[in-house]
Amino acid sequence: MTEFKKIEENLKTEATRLLKEGLVTVVLAYGKGFDENHPMPYAAKTIADVENIVFNEYCNYNMARYLVRYPQGTKIAIAVKAADSRAVIQLIQEEKVKRENLVILGIPVQGMKNPKTGEIIDSKTTCGMYNPVLYDLLLGEEVHGAKSASPYDVLAEYEKMDKEARWEFWKKEFDKCIRCYACRKACPMCYCDPCFIDQSKPKWADKAPQSPGNMMYHLTRFHHLAGRCIDCGECSRACPVDIPLYLFHKKVAKECEEMFNQAAGMSIEDKPVLVDFRVEDSDKILE
Amino acid sequence: MSFEPKILGIACNWCTYTGADLAGTTRLKYPQNLRVVRVMCSSRINPSFIFRAFQLGADGVLVGGCHPGDCHYNTGNLYARRRLATTKKILEFAGFEPGRLRVEWISASEGNKFAEVVAEFTAQIRNLGPQAKLKIQE
Numbered sequence: 001m002t003e004f005k006k007i008e009e010n011l012k013t014e015a016t017r018l019l020k021e022g023l024v025t026v027v028l029a030y031g032k033g034f035d036e037n038h039p040m041p042y043a044a045k046t047i048a049d050v051e052n053i054v055f056n057e058y059c060n061y062n063m064a065r066y067l068v069r070y071p072q073g074t075k076i077a078i079a080v081k082a083a084d085s086r087a088v089i090q091l092i093q094e095e096k097v098k099r100e101n102l103v104i105l106g107i108p109v110q111g112m113k114n115p116k117t118g119e120i121i122d123s124k125t126t127c128g129m130y131n132p133v134l135y136d137l138l139l140g141e142e143v144h145g146a147k148s149a150s151p152y153d154v155l156a157e158y159e160k161m162d163k164e165a166r167w168e169f170w171k172k173e174f175d176k177c178i179r180c181y182a183c184r185k186a187c188p189m190c191y192c193d194p195c196f197i198d199q200s201k202p203k204w205a206d207k208a209p210q211s212p213g214n215m216m217y218h219l220t221r222f223h224h225l226a227g228r229c230i231d232c233g234e235c236s237r238a239c240p241v242d243i244p245l246y247l248f249h250k251k252v253a254k255e256c257e258e259m260f261n262q263a264a265g266m267s268i269e270d271k272p273v274l275v276d277f278r279v280e281d282s283d284k285i286l287e
Numbered sequence: 288m289s290f291e292p293k294i295l296g297i298a299c300n301w302c303t304y305t306g307a308d309l310a311g312t313t314r315l316k317y318p319q320n321l322r323v324v325r326v327m328c329s330s331r332i333n334p335s336f337i338f339r340a341f342q343l344g345a346d347g348v349l350v351g352g353c354h355p356g357d358c359h360y361n362t363g364n365l366y367a368r369r370r371l372a373t374t375k376k377i378l379e380f381a382g383f384e385p386g387r388l389r390v391e392w393i394s395a396s397e398g399n400k401f402a403e404v405v406a407e408f409t410a411q412i413r414n415l416g417p418q419a420k421l422k423i424q425e
Contacts, residue, residue: 158380159380163382163384164382165382166380166381166382167381167382167383167420168382169382170381170382171382196335204335204339205339205342212342212421212423215338215342215381215421216335216338216339216342219338219377219378219381220334220335220338222377223334223335223373223374223377226373226377227373248377248380248381251376251380252373252376252377252380255373255376255380256373259369259372259373259376260369273369274366274369274370274373275366276369277362277365277366277368277369278365279355279356279365281355281365281368281369283355283368283392285368285369285372286368286371286372286375286390
């Protein structure tokens with residue numbers, strides 16, 4: 001039995017137990033899609049639903065995305081992988097969900113695949129962690145060793161680029177954007193209702209998929225996720241035109257970590273860096 | 288025609304705006320390129336204001352607030368400091384000149400400093416030339 005199959009079995013057993021004992025009203029996990037390679041996010045609400053749960057190497061969606069869709073106080077069990085658990089922590093920090101209402105089913109994994117390409121996801125495009133940070137139950141064997149050097153290594157190439165070249169690079173990337181907002185839909189941290197881009201009073205940016213509006217949308221979104229992005233890489237995988245959004249998010253996360261000495265979603269005791277301050281913050285960061 | 292920079296100044300009501308007032312009442316000269324908008328606190332500034340200002344043709348944005356520790360609301364400028372530092376880093380990584388955004392702490396009694404900062408910043412923007420990257424082309 002492969003590791004994935006074992007996790008699936010564990011997931012089903014735990015989901016059945018939690019639902020039967022009435023500890024939770026919904027289990028957020030993965031369900032059958034139109035074929036093996038395309039599982040879907042799935043919410044099991046009854047014991048009969050549990051048999052639809054699947055887990056395989058294509059289950060890369062961040063289920064923390066769906067936590068905020070339930071009213072506060074709903075008891076939820078959620079299946080999380082490494083980055084997803086950080087998203088859950090971040091949502092707890094932001095008081096979107098309460099720790100006591102959650103049963104976190106941790107899944108340590110390695111070698112997830114992207115359903116779009118069928119290839120193994122490069123750990124450079126994600127946070128590079130394999131074990132969940134916070135969990136109540138671990139459903140598989142902990143992955144030892146083998147953490148990629150640093151999640152920010154991939155940035156070096158872009159950081160040493162000339163400013164003009166970098167501008168050209170991003171302009172080209174953002175000009176591809178068709179404003180489908182898949183990045184926003186896939187992101188566990190994008191829960192504003194309405195999103196700034198959907199507001200018409202004030203109208204923050206043009207809604208047409210053209211250069212100025214795209215630039216405004218993406219730059220502001222990066223800003224809104226500063227110090228909150230947990231680097232799951234879902235935005236770039238959801239993107240139909242393959243904009244490497246993860247690069248920018250990583251860069252902002254790196255800067256925030258350097259300036260404020262705190263990475264997003266590592267402890268439920270922390271506060272998100274931009275709604276916090278220290279008197280001893282240096283003015284140097286403004287230079 | 289020579290290039291005259293358009294600079295948006297966003298000034299906090301309690302310190303920088305009053306400082307600008309002082310610069311005026313003491314008849315200090317500073318370049319006329321600055322258009323000042325008054326906000327109640329530097330933490331009122333949504334980073335989108337800055338992005339939008341650049342899109343609508345500002346060549347530079349100068350943000351003024353109280354000195355850290357002197358905020359009228361005690362902590363507003365400490366939040367603003369973190370936020371605007373992040374804004375700067377974002378502009379920089381996008382390939383935009385981060386020098387076009389400047390944050391200064393100017394208190395109500397620093398009319399001199401206000402005039403100096405505006406003069407210096409205007410000169411700096413003049414050096415950088417017109418801002419064309421984010422500006423919406425008609």
